[in-house]
Amino acid sequence: xxxxxxxxxxxxxxxxxxxxxxxxxxxxxxxxxxxxxxxxxxxxxxxxxxxxxxxxxxxxxxxxxxxxxxxxxxxxxxxxxxxxxxxxxxxxxxxxxxxxxxxxxxxxxxxxxxxxxxxxxxxxxxxxxxxxxxxxxxxxxxxxxxxxxxxxxxxxxxxxxxxxxxxxxxxxxxxxxxxxxxxxxxxxxxxxxxxxxxxxxxxxxxxxxxxxxxxxxxxxxxxxxxxxxxxxxxxxxxxxxxxxxxxxxxxxxxxxxxxxxxxxxxxxxxxxxxxxxxxxxxxxxxxxxxxxxxx
Amino acid sequence: xxxxxxxxxxxxxxxxxxxxxxxxxxxxxxxxxxxxxxxxxxxxxxxxxxxxxxxxxxxxxxxxxxxxxxxxxxxxxxxxxxxxxxxxxxxxxxxxxxxxxxxxxxxxxxxxxxxxxxxxxxxxxxxxxxxxxxxxxxxxxxxxxxxxxxxxxxxxxxxxxxxxxxxxxxxxxxxxxxxxxxxxxxxxxxxxxxxxxxxxxxxxxxxxxxxxxxxxxxxxxxxxxxxxxxxxxxxxxxxxxxxxxxxxxxxxxxxxxxxxxxxxxxxxxxxxxxxxxxxxxxx
Numbered sequence: 180x181x182x183x184x185x186x187x188x189x190x191x192x193x194x195x196x197x198x199x200x201x202x203x204x205x206x207x208x209x210x211x212x213x214x215x216x217x218x219x220x221x222x223x224x225x226x227x228x229x230x231x232x233x234x235x236x237x238x239x240x241x242x243x244x245x246x247x248x249x250x251x252x253x254x255x256x257x258x259x260x261x262x263x264x265x266x267x268x269x270x271x272x273x274x275x276x277x278x279x280x281x282x283x284x285x286x287x288x289x290x291x292x293x294x295x296x297x298x299x300x301x302x303x304x305x306x307x308x309x310x311x312x313x314x315x316x317x318x319x320x321x322x323x324x325x326x327x328x329x330x331x332x333x334x335x336x337x338x339x340x341x342x343x344x345x346x347x348x349x350x351x352x353x354x355x356x357x358x359x360x361x362x363x364x365x366x367x368x369x370x371x372x373x374x375x376x377x378x379x380x381x382x383x384x385x386x387x388x389x390x391x392x393x394x395x396x397x398x399x400x401x402x403x404x405x406x407x408x409x410x411x412x413x414x415x416x417x418x419x420x421x422x423x424x425x426x427x428x429x430x431x432x433x434x435x436x437x438x439x440x441x442x443x444x445x446x447x448x449x450x451x452x453x454x455x456x457x458x459x460x461x462x463x464x465x466x467x468x469x470x471x472x473x474x
Numbered sequence: 475x476x477x478x479x480x481x482x483x484x485x486x487x488x489x490x491x492x493x494x495x496x497x498x499x500x501x502x503x504x505x506x507x508x509x510x511x512x513x514x515x516x517x518x519x520x521x522x523x524x525x526x527x528x529x530x531x532x533x534x535x536x537x538x539x540x541x542x543x544x545x546x547x548x549x550x551x552x553x554x555x556x557x558x559x560x561x562x563x564x565x566x567x568x569x570x571x572x573x574x575x576x577x578x579x580x581x582x583x584x585x586x587x588x589x590x591x592x593x594x595x596x597x598x599x600x601x602x603x604x605x606x607x608x609x610x611x612x613x614x615x616x617x618x619x620x621x622x623x624x625x626x627x628x629x630x631x632x633x634x635x636x637x638x639x640x641x642x643x644x645x646x647x648x649x650x651x652x653x654x655x656x657x658x659x660x661x662x663x664x665x666x667x668x669x670x671x672x673x674x675x676x677x678x679x680x681x682x683x684x685x686x687x688x689x690x691x692x693x694x695x696x697x698x699x700x701x702x703x704x705x706x707x708x709x710x711x712x713x714x715x716x717x718x719x720x721x722x723x724x725x726x727x728x729x730x731x732x733x734x735x736x737x738x739x740x741x742x743x744x745x746x747x748x749x750x751x752x753x754x755x756x757x
């Protein structure tokens with residue numbers, strides 16, 4: 180029953196880097212000269228000094244025609260229209276909810292941009308305004324899509340689709356937004372028996388497989404009575420630890436990498452995956468399989 | 475951090491199932507990382523990282539006058555600083571209550587002479603003693619602060635080096651101390667029995683150790699048990715909620731056994747530390 184408690188020393192720390200050295204892009208540090216300024220335009224993450232274009236953040240260079248910008252490796256989430264995000268309600272206001280989406284400012288979900296129970300094209304009445312806290316209250320998690328970006332950078336969200344809405348039982352993980360790979364779909368029903376929502380904002384939601392999403396009415400119902408069986412719990416916990424292993428080694432998170440990591444992790448017990456050695460091993464094996472896939 | 479009802483239900487059912495959200499059992503700890511002597515201007519220091527909880531402890535030593543009621547005992551004082559980098563809640567005076575709670579619990583845990591022998595810190599009875607300042611800085615909060623802080627304090631005290639006093643001369647009211655001039659001529663503190671705290675968190679009908687932040691939010695009440703050697707030195711309750719007497723006894727037993735394991739693990743880690751190491755994030 181009683182398991183060993185692991186206290187390791189810092190000089191026995193494992194190097195978590197699994198980068199393939201031939202492909203590491205040049206990383207600019209703040210103050211580093213990108214190029215002598217002549218015909219280039221300065222984009223985000225850059226500034227001009229002494230006739231040179233310099234980087235103001237640590238990140239990789241991105242160039243579109245004459246516009247040079249530096250994309251930071253670690254930052255808060257900068258939303259774009261169409262992104263799938265996972266967020267947590269922080270405040271209920273008049274006709275709107277405030278939502279923490281890991282961006283610099285809280286995002287907004289307007290009452291008019293949610294699907295309310297009882298038909299999609301229903302007029303919002305005063306009763307609906309009074310019922311807002313019944314639909315979503317502080318602390319609740321939702322999945323949503325970015326509808327528009329305001330001029331100050333804050334986001335307006337919408338849940339006008341049956342796939343978005345309130346999230347039920349499951350685990351939330353927070354990773355760097357830059358580690359979530361952009362893809363066509365961010366909702367995955369993994370064959371191992373769990374669903375993941377890879378929010379572009381770095382919030383990842385893992386939950387038991389959603390059987391049929393058709394009969395959900397706007398997604399404001401949570402089943403708190405249901406007990407998730409042990410087997411599904413194990414899958415969810417393993418997925419959680421696998422995604423953490425990937426992000427510890429700064430690998431991109433998408434459906435294939437998660438599945439590969441899951442398969443490679445099967446030789447370990449689930450709680451062994453909290454050990455740094457096991458985490459690096461899983462990340463390394465996943466990296467190798469991804470490289471083989473590319474070739 | 476707020477949690478929604480469904481997440482709480484998930485955590486609760488997991489604890490009932492003896493399978494927590496990260497795959498641990500109820501009595502499992504997350505792996506930790508320990509570093510000692512990382513603050514060069516302190517007498518001893520340690521940094522402990524337990525998942526996302528990060529604690530830095532520095533020990534400083536001064537010469538002081540003993541309390542009149544305890545003439546042959548030294549002094550030890552704890553000070554906790556909650557950095558606003560750890561969580562935005564600590565901004566301004568936000569972390570003050572937690573800091574006071576932590577330092578009070580540490581000083582009660584270290585009060586007993588069986589836990590930490592203060593009489594070794596006496597230089598001259600009633601006139602001179604060593605006073606140990608233990609400064610604790612919380613760098614990041616990821617749950618289970620008490621355990622992490624007590625482990626880091628113990629490691630920092632283990633690391634601390636007390637200057638060696640060769641002789642003391644009394645000349646009327648003046649007292650002169652002759653401290654060894656050799657840089658490495660120091661004595662170590664005896665911390666074999668120094669207390670280690672274990673937070674036992676009650677979630678639903680079961681008790682768990684080493685709660686993470688989500689689990690702390692779900693708990694109805696928790697007690698902190700300070701274990702020194704094979705004895706309990708302090709028991710205190712944190713947060714709201716009350717415990718049934720039988721639960722209290724059970725969780726104290728659990729804390730006691732886990733505390734001894736924790737102590738053993740820390741001791742083994744401290745023995746591995748080489749004499750002259752040169753690592754640390756501040757060097």
